[in-house]
Amino acid sequence: MSYPSRRAFLASSLAALAGARALGADADSKAGPATKPSTLPSTQPTAPLAVEDAAFQPSTLFLTWQRDPTTTMTVQWIGVTGETADTRVYCSTAVGVSERLGLWPMTATPKIKPYPMTDFKVFRAELTGLQPDTTYYFRIGKSSPIYNFRTMPARATNTISFISGGDCGVNSHAIANNIQAARQDPMFAVVGGDLGYDNGKSVDISLAFIRNYSKHMIAPGGRLIPMIPCIGNHEVDGGYGKKREKAPFYYALFDGLFPDTGYNTLDFGDYLSLVLLDTGHTSEIGGEQASWLENQLKARVDHPNVFAVNHVPAYPSYRKMGTTAEKGAPAKAGTGSGNRQHWCPLFDKYRVPVVLEHHDHTFKRTKPLIDGMANDNGVLYLGDGSWGRLRNPNTPDKLTHLAVTSRDYHLSLHRIQGQERFHIALDENGRVMDVGHSGQRTKGLVQVKE
Ligand SMILES: [Fe+2]
Ligand SMILES: [Fe+2]
Known part of the structure; x- marks a missing residue:
């Protein structure tokens, strides 16, 4: 010391x-928690895709890692099969014209497995090959808000x-x-x-x-x-x-x-x-x-x-x-x-x-x-x-x-x-x-x- x-x-x-x-x-100190993004980041130039009444907002969504945090991220939530039509995770370093047209450069399909003692499932999608020290935006299917995370620096x-x-x-x-x-x-x-x-x-x-x-x-x-x-x-x-x-x-x-x-x-x-x-x-x-x-x-x-x-x-x-x-x-x-x-x-x-x-x-x-x-x-x-x-x-x-x-x-x-x-x-x-x-x-x- x-x-x-x-x-x-x-x-x-x-x-x-x-x-x-x-x-x-x-x-x-008594203020409420930060809220998840209900609009696009202010650096994005156009009308928001993510809206407050986004149809799919899993209350159990969180991020974790399975391997090197400089180049990967694991997106995970607990839900039921069929609650949203498309469970793929779409990801990009920006939300531009392509993304607004539904063309995201990265897609990860979640693995789905049972959550014990329930009919719930765990949905786990791992994004790999990411750039270190970079902000990424992602959404689940077409009807979730757009969330963001940052990879760890190299x-x-x-x-x-x-x-x-x-x-x-x-x-x-x-x-x-x-x-x-x-x-x-x-x-x-x-x-x-x-x-x-x-x-x-x-x-x-x-x-x-x-x-x-x-x-x-x-x-x-x-x-x-x-x-x-x-x-x-x-x-x-x-x-x-x-x-x-x-x-x-x-x-x-x-x-x-x-x-x-x-x-x-x-x-x-x-x-x-x-x-x-x-x-x-x-x-x-x-x-x-x-x-x-x-x-x-x-x-x-x-x-x-x-x-x-x-x-x-x-x-x-x-x-x-x-x-x-x-x-x-x-x-x-x-x-x-x-x-x-x-x-x-x-x-x-x-x-x-x-x-x-x-x-x-x-x-x-x-x-x-x-x-x-x-x-x-x-x-x-x-x-x-x-x-x-x-x-x-x-x-x-x-x-x-x-x-x-x-x-x-x-x-x-x-x-x-x-x-x-x-x-x-x-x-x-x-x-x-x-x-x-x-x-x-x-x-x-x-x-x-x-
Ligand atoms: Fe304890
Ligand atoms: Fe303990």
Whole structure:
């Protein structure tokens, strides 16, 4: 943690950020969500094709990714067969004469598969071969509004910003945080488990979560904000140690990114990697996942921005960590024991700078840690999942791995600027609660257990 850097940041770019506009705080905090585009972008010269009474406006439409976000986008919604005649996704970098005549240069036909326990279907259309750092317009068939998205840049020459959080649910606080998240104009949002709390059983809750995301996670200009998920216990009927079939709604929506296991890495060109992990819900923490994790981290040891994302925290702020063996008493497993045994040594060894954690329903920033001990060259653990759920955290004087905790609904805004990363915790009113900083960990300065 470089405090001079943090002060410098606070004095410069955060000063602008902390103004009401950038964070959407204060005066307009009760304003409604951004609305989806009902007219063409103002740069388009002619009469709108998209109108407010567009016949087909799926309330569950959202974007996600299955592979490189610099050149692809996955458009997804839940609906019923036959509700619109043409479900193809038409896409273009502009809406001009050709598009108004119905001639769009790109078309993707969705794959259609069942949404569990219902007659609904999941419609999934992946657009590939896109240009990086480019705005695209798309519509579904001939009668939906025209939406827009932006591909990620090929290189991180300008600031990369994204939101992360977890433990959302579908209450008013989760919605308030959706609205604040969208106001930050993030390039995408990482939702680190416990999305709607459907528990693998409630169709209604699973749909309510997606509807809320679809309605509110819209950036200024009507840009849809893609969602990158990571599995939590409340996606799963039974929570832990279950087969994929016990997380039916999660995998119905996200088996494009997680086709075989509960974990995968999403690489953004060669400048950002999100290593999305499964804390024992549908994949064992040790064994194959730990071996896979080592290979993933080893292959990216010199990459500048490798973020690990997991639901259950290695260094909790609320739950108990368990005990180590002493005086003849055996060790007792606690929250995060599996992570600390199988994953943290790899984070230490392969220079992972930041781990995003959730599940404990608090705001937390740890000290940078190596093997659980404060170390200036250590791994920063940020959490702990309070998008829409709250608990009373432990305080740093009780748990030495903690630097800051609070009981607040919050999200983290991450800004990658050159060699530096800033991690800004925002409350549900958009106010800055905390600013953390992480530089690239330096190779060779940390002795870790082999
Ligand atoms: Fe949770
Ligand atoms: Fe959880």
